[in-house]
Amino acid sequence: MTPRIQYVVVAFLFLVSTSATSVPSCGQVVSTLTPCLSYLQGKDPTPRCCSGVKALKTLATTKADRVAICTCGKQALATIKYDPKLLPALPSKCGIDLTGLSWEMCCNKAK
Template sequence: MASMIKALCVALIAAVLVMAVVPRPAEAALGCGTVISYLSPCLSYVTDQGPLGDCCGGVKGLYGAAKTTPDRQSACNCLKSLASSYKRVNLSKAAGLPKQCGVNIPYKISPSTDCSKVK
């Protein structure tokens, strides 16, 4: 179960970086559990075990939920910490999720993303 959560978090890097809306000052309300729940449908896709399926609904839902800069940065940091320790994720697929789901972001999606620069 923990390895599945780690894989999902890598996929979430893409979705977290999708959060390129105008920031407003606030505390992060979006926790790691929430991020994982949005992107759980993406797990089989990013681990080469299934089709894209309902993943885009989760990506778009997360995009809509992460309304503030602290939310987006919090989600990014959650994903980075989990992604670095799980090797089964196809990083190319994870990085391609925004495009696959019709969401445009101005960031390169990578486990090495500097989350402090996510706005």
């Protein structure tokens, strides 16, 4: 292999390994849950909202993922007006189990 091809292969492997182990970004979490704002203000969850909750579940594969998602979610929720009583019911209203992830807990205690 030429040095240039070796460099490209090493760079590609680095990118793949980094993206496979990185936690979800706050931007990902917020954009995934943005369709749920109307639900948090008293309306029924929309299909887009439930798709976002389902996508969130796929992002939450490790404890580090769940801690990052929880931390970001709490920060985002602190900036909006919403009914906090509605939040715990959202996953079940969408038919999705988010065991191990709750906005009401200390995020470092995510399972």
